[in-house]
Amino acid sequence: MTRLIVAAGGGGDAVAAAMLDAALYGDDGNAVIFTYAWDRLLIDPLPGPRGVANFTGLEPMTPAVWSVPATARPIAPAGSTLPRLAAELPHAFALIDPHHGAEGITRQLEELVNRLEPESIDLLDVGGDILARGDEPTLKSPLADALILAACCQVNAPIRLLVAGPGLDGELSADDLRGLLGPLVHTFTAKDVEPISPALEWHPSEATGMLAATARGVRGTCEVRDAGLPIALTDESPRVHEVDLDEALSRNQLARSILATTTLDEVEAQSRQICGFSEIDYERNKAAWLRDQPTMPMDPEATLSQLDQFEAEARSRGVTHTTFRHLTETLNLNGSQRHDLRQLVINNRPDQYDAPLWRLTTQRLSRPDEAHC
Template identity: 30%
Template sequence: MTESLDDMAKKANKALVLGIGGGGDVVGTIPTSRYLRELDVKTIVGGLTWERYVNDPEPGPRKISELENAKPLSNTTALANAKTQSKSGVRFTEAIIAEALGEETFLLDFNEGVQGAISGLNTAFEKLDIDLFVGIDVGGDVLARGDEEGLHSMLADSMNLAAMTKLKIPTILGVLGFGVDGELDLDTLLENTARVASKGGYLGARGLTQKDLDVLDKVIGNTKTEATALAARAAKGEMGKTKIREGYREVYLTPISALTFFLDPLIVLEEISIVGEKLVSTKSLDEAQEILKENGVPSELTFERNYVWKDYVEKDKLSDGGS
């Protein structure tokens, strides 16, 4: 029988709760981190060295060697604090969270592919005494096959999903806010989740609580996240259509938008993802990018390298204008 999140937490002492999509996904780790702490599991939250264009106009994730005021744990992992930034002066969302929470956060770099991430994470687990990994995707595109209409950013999520299935410690995939990133529609998310559940991959679900909202309300305004902010709005009773990315995408909020679903990442990889298994052996970001391209799966790296965002950056209120 598949163990639930609660069952796995009972066996854990310390968990890494990582935002797996880059950008503001680290904000979405806070509710799950809080819940694990209520279960007496120590936690550290974190995300990728990959910020959205509104924060970092340079394409792709930053290398660990490009970080300032960080504590490297391996070639692809580091601890961040309130002063952590890139050499070009970009302050990571993880630094903002570190300042807000008063504790170090975690950064993962995918420039060495999935193999580099696996190696770096396993090294970090040993150094930090971590025995449970929870990867949080805000919105749910990690649950996409990769050929659905409306998808834009499958690279980071797919690489993380692949890495999670090969780590030395137990792993859980969490998806907060079905559809709040404006990529997959709710019906597709529910259908794919049901397929995972039919194979024994459903590990539980949890809604945002008032205490979660109290923390999120203090944090969200200092970041450039939209997706987690919408999940919080749903928890406060907002329902219906709303625009994000300055009208570039449309989201339909429902009470489901305030839930985090917990799933078995291996079953998601095997039953849903077109490219997940193919990414496991990659040793560079470009190698992973090529696999997505060959399989017709959209990548945020293509979006960034082609500077597509410049077409509407001036209208994006979250942007500093780019460069």
């Protein structure tokens, strides 16, 4: 029997879906993960999600659904983490193509359900912004979640909505979500993280990275994103709760407004009207700005010195951890330099690596070349 897990957000939710599948159902990998190819600008220089037309090597599953095998490739300049996930994880990855709106995704889901006849269907959202009304001032990326929620509510099949890591996406706080969450389904542990540990070494997802870190016991305050948003890492963070799907739809104004949409442009228009913005507009503006920024070679000594300064300032704000995505942005490095930065700081200060997060020191550590000065 096949299981179907729908990842509500971008690539990070797909990684979390693989962890959830192993934790709840075992590690046979007999699951299909239905997910967006939307890795944001750190991986993909093009704004918005990728569709079928942005890949070569996809394999047809149904007339409207294509899988992303390890041999698939995004067409330059687009980028995607999905082929590498397909190479490293035992699951099959089916592509959510949102360019035909909620009606298009509904059709894709219906075809998948008819083809697979899955024993279970779980819709997974890391963080909980799928439960947003749409007018919250902290809301940053409601579009993907609202789209998939709108589609799932129109499919004639039982779908269980699960929220993992309440508040970890920095959109709604754990306090805001507490009264909206249903029964506890699972609490992730360090053992649950093991199947996805290799992927966490390179995948840029902040929310799933924090979810995994808290499953391993990390607690504190983690600074994320380009803006340095503080996220509380608590005993609630590794938990997975069930939420009533219909109640989520009745709360999510954007999802209700896009039920009959047939284009992504329509979805964006509704997001601008209800939420006051479209996150793809933000990506368009940032992508245009990034194109004008020169990529300078990374100077290891200067970078470690900048890291010292960042850590001192962050500690004064009560921060205990950060992500490598945030470090890359705050040290004014290009997204393509994230891996080199990660290797540099881990090689120099391995005791600060709380995989996959970076732990701030309580005091400055000497670098190896300073040890005998």
